[in-house]
Amino acid sequence: IIARERLETRVNLHGFLGQALLMTRHYLQYETGNPQKIIDIWQRNIDVLRMEAEPQQGTDTLASLKNAAKAIGMQVHINGQLPANEQIRKLIASMGAETLTNAVRHAGANQLWIDVENTDTVYVIRYTNDGSVPSVPVTEGGGLSTARRKIEAAGGQMKIEVSPRFMLTMTFEREVTKDV
Secondary structure, three states, X not given: OHHHHHHHHHHHHHHHXXXXXXXXXXXXXXXXXXXXXXXXXXXXXXXXXXXXXXXXXXXXXXXXXXXXXXXXXXXXXXXXXXOOOHHHHHHHHHHHHHHHHHHXXXXXXXXXEEEEEEOOOEEEEEEEEOOOOOOOOOOOOHHHHHHHHHHHXXXXXXXXXXXXXXXXXXXXEOOOOOOO
């Protein structure tokens, strides 16, 4: 339980810091957005790092993902019917935040697509973006490797493809999905 809570805190903090960096970069480049909101987000991150505040819970929803994307000038498109399983929905949002951050940082993307396929036996979730295709193999760093561990802990699989365009795919068998 302690290891799971630490991992969840790391994932949340990674997402919060990524969001703050992207919002700051967007503001500095385009001078659009609310600077006070950006300052508030940075202050919240500093408080969490100082252990003066707990990471916000429930911030990994798809609605907050869309709001974060909008704040940095991106769009998130969700196609297909989302699974009813709340744990899978949380993973979809969490992975959406990771792929959004990476799409902006590494590919210069403006749009992120989350395509959900829901069959009788599996959930398949695919993430693509309109950014440049990676010119070198994608290596899993902190965010992607942490995401893989969470997905596999829930009984899922994660696959990354780079040709003809970057695509990250999560697959969950309906009966195998575990509580994460």
